[in-house]
Amino acid sequence: MWSYSLKRAATTTVTLLAASVIIFAFIHIVPGDPIYVLLGDTATPDQIDALRHQLGLDQPIILQYLTWIGHVTEGNLGRSIFFQAPVLSVIADGAETSALLATMTMIWVTLIGVPIGMIAAVRHGTWLDQGLSGAAMLMASIPTFWVGLYLILIFAAWLGWFPSSGYPSIFEGGIVNLRYLVLPSLALAAPNAALILRLTRASMLDVSREDYVRTARAKGIRPWQVVSRHILRNALLAVVSAFGFTFAALLSEAVVTETVFALPGIGRLVVQSILRRDYPVIQGVILVIVVVYLLINLIVDLSYRLLDPRVELQ
Amino acid sequence: MLSVQDLTVSLGPATAPVDVVAGVSFELAKGEILGLVGESGCGKSMTSLAVMGLLPQPGPRIRAGRVLLEGCDVTQLQPWQRVEAGHGRMAMIFQEPMTSLNPVRRIGDQIAEAVRVHDRVSGPPAMARARELLELVRMPDPAMQLSAYPHQLSGGQRQRIMIAIALACRPQVLIADEPTTALDVTIQVQVLGLLRELCNRLDMAMLFITHDMGVIAQLADRVSVMYAGRIVETAGVEALFGRPRHHYTRGLMDCMPSRNSGARRLPTIAGQPPAPGTVRAGCVFASRCAAVREPCRTAAPPRAEVSRGHEVLCTFPLDDGGPR
Numbered sequence: 001m002w003s004y005s006l007k008r009a010a011t012t013t014v015t016l017l018a019a020s021v022i023i024f025a026f027i028h029i030v031p032g033d034p035i036y037v038l039l040g041d042t043a044t045p046d047q048i049d050a051l052r053h054q055l056g057l058d059q060p061i062i063l064q065y066l067t068w069i070g071h072v073t074e075g076n077l078g079r080s081i082f083f084q085a086p087v088l089s090v091i092a093d094g095a096e097t098s099a100l101l102a103t104m105t106m107i108w109v110t111l112i113g114v115p116i117g118m119i120a121a122v123r124h125g126t127w128l129d130q131g132l133s134g135a136a137m138l139m140a141s142i143p144t145f146w147v148g149l150y151l152i153l154i155f156a157a158w159l160g161w162f163p164s165s166g167y168p169s170i171f172e173g174g175i176v177n178l179r180y181l182v183l184p185s186l187a188l189a190a191p192n193a194a195l196i197l198r199l200t201r202a203s204m205l206d207v208s209r210e211d212y213v214r215t216a217r218a219k220g221i222r223p224w225q226v227v228s229r230h231i232l233r234n235a236l237l238a239v240v241s242a243f244g245f246t247f248a249a250l251l252s253e254a255v256v257t258e259t260v261f262a263l264p265g266i267g268r269l270v271v272q273s274i275l276r277r278d279y280p281v282i283q284g285v286i287l288v289i290v291v292v293y294l295l296i297n298l299i300v301d302l303s304y305r306l307l308d309p310r311v312e313l314q
Numbered sequence: 315m316l317s318v319q320d321l322t323v324s325l326g327p328a329t330a331p332v333d334v335v336a337g338v339s340f341e342l343a344k345g346e347i348l349g350l351v352g353e354s355g356c357g358k359s360m361t362s363l364a365v366m367g368l369l370p371q372p373g374p375r376i377r378a379g380r381v382l383l384e385g386c387d388v389t390q391l392q393p394w395q396r397v398e399a400g401h402g403r404m405a406m407i408f409q410e411p412m413t414s415l416n417p418v419r420r421i422g423d424q425i426a427e428a429v430r431v432h433d434r435v436s437g438p439p440a441m442a443r444a445r446e447l448l449e450l451v452r453m454p455d456p457a458m459q460l461s462a463y464p465h466q467l468s469g470g471q472r473q474r475i476m477i478a479i480a481l482a483c484r485p486q487v488l489i490a491d492e493p494t495t496a497l498d499v500t501i502q503v504q505v506l507g508l509l510r511e512l513c514n515r516l517d518m519a520m521l522f523i524t525h526d527m528g529v530i531a532q533l534a535d536r537v538s539v540m541y542a543g544r545i546v547e548t549a550g551v552e553a554l555f556g557r558p559r560h561h562y563t564r565g566l567m568d569c570m571p572s573r574n575s576g577a578r579r580l581p582t583i584a585g586q587p588p589a590p591g592t593v594r595a596g597c598v599f600a601s602r603c604a605a606v607r608e609p610c611r612t613a614a615p616p617r618a619e620v621s622r623g624h625e626v627l628c629t630f631p632l633d634d635g636g637p638r
Contacts, residue, residue: 212413214368214408215408215416215479218366218480219428220393220402222394229419237418308418309418310463
């Protein structure tokens with residue numbers, strides 16, 4: 001277990017380092033210049049040079065990278081060019097919204113995807129299965145922003161059950177402010193729940209053809225016990241690993257959703273920072289996302305050990 | 315004990331059924347071992363699954379015939395329904411011990427699960443019974459094995475676990491579908507010995523399915539030979555091996571290597587078994603039979619008792635199978 005953790009830590013570090021190089025390189029390849037964004041069109045060449053020097057953007061790119069990565073290892077992600085504030089605090093402002101949005105979305109995905117997938121598998125071949133699978137296919141094919149717009153139209157504009165945009169912190173307005181996240185998390189959950197639903201169904205159908213399921217039936221236990229004790233746990237092995245991928249998809253889809261619902265989250269922060277050429281913020285946010293993604297996958301791998309005794313952590 | 319009458323298992327739509335098992339009948343007396351032999355695809359596994367109530371859904375179905383366990387009709391009942399109806403004392407072991415146990419659950423759980431259903435006990439008594447069953451199948455170190463996972467055991471050990479699970483229902487009838495085919499020869503001998511001993515000790519009848527004539531000769535009391543979904547010959551093991559009356563059985567015997575067959579090439583039965591549903595009239599073996607005559611191609615052969623307890627499905631059975 002310990003040697004496994006050490007190995008994982010080492011590979012994670014290498015992955016992070018590689019990611020940091022790619023993040024840094026790609027941002028500086030994108031055309032545009034933060035100086036013009038900050039100073040506008042009327043700036044004199046002297047002002048431009050002075051600011052460029054002040055921000056360290058006149059140095060060779062390798063040196064800029066080394067300076068940045070050096071600061072990162074000290075826990076300092078730099079200062080935002082636009083906000084004139086530490087990148088960490090800028091990210092922290094958006095983190096609450098994004099973390100809550102991601103959590104709520106994953107709860108929807110689990111609550112909708114797994115049980116309905118189970119029902120479709122158990123009722124395999126019936127009209128119910130056809131209907132549920134068809135609905136899932138539809139949900140997976142519709143873009144998130146479109147689902148978001150219709151949710152706003154129906155549940156915010158017509159019925160008035162939920163607010164349509166924005167998110168005041170729960171630390172200021174209390175837990176009821178979570179209602180601001182209901183529609184965005186549902187929009188975000190729709191395609192991912194559909195994916196998990198289809199995967200749960202397919203995986204359960206696969207497992208139900210296994211020899212050991214026949215053994216279980218031969219014992220004379222009831223059909224629902226065959227499902228709950230023998231099919232479900234083995235089928236969920238495949239589904240658990242999909243949660244890692246789902247989370248990755250969630251991160252990119254959150255950018256769109258946060259824009260549609262005007263949520264002050266990390267996704268929208270990235271979009272705006274790219275438009276402003278706010279290099280330190282973009283780098284910082286993407287680095288944080290990479291770290292979170294690696295952590296989620298580590299948790300997924302460790303949970304495998306709990307679900308499947310055949311897996312040895314090495 | 316177990317009586318199977320005219321069992322017919324079909325595939326395809328109800329309007330155009332294709333019979334993969336056609337009118338199979340046999341009786342199994344208390345403590346008796348009946349061997350069911352035949353080539354791959356002749357319908358012997360399908361027969362055993364149908365008798366056990368384990369036909370895969372959706373898929374083949376029992377179109378006609380009856381399965382009686384101690385006189386009670388259990389034909390269309392799945393195992394759990396049989397348990398509820400009080401006729402749960404039939405169990406089955408399968409060909410693939412490597413895949414027949416749930417990989418993520420402990421051996422003890424998997425045996426105790428069957429114990430709970432049939433003995434209506436749970437907790438420590440169920441686990442104690444599981445341990446007893448492991449001792450019954452001669453599992454070394456049974457207390458330890460209860461907490462093991464299937465992947466930690468060998469194929470032979472896993473088959474013993476399967477037998478232990480089967481014995482949990484205190485079966486009157488055990489169906490063994492090629493239980494030793496996937497095992498090494500030495501392990502095969504051990505498992506066969508164990509099954510024989512358990513039948514004697516527990517007064518349990520066994521339907522033993524195999525394609526291995528050698529195994530049958532050692533183990534069975536009586537033998538049924540199956541071809542293209544039909545039982546073509548049934549006899550006591552000595553009568554069948556000593557004096558086969560069906561041309562197919564005779565052909566199978568001739569294919570077996572014997573001590574004095576030396577280096578010469580073994581004979582084979584020419585041709586292939588017919589695909590299910592392709593023989594519309596006459597005998598299913600007609601196309602491969604060396605002694606085929608004109609009526610064989612048009613009239614279905616009668617089932618005749620040629621001597622006491624020796625039935626054959628042939629219009630012109632061998633008069634004298636002759637000593638080999």
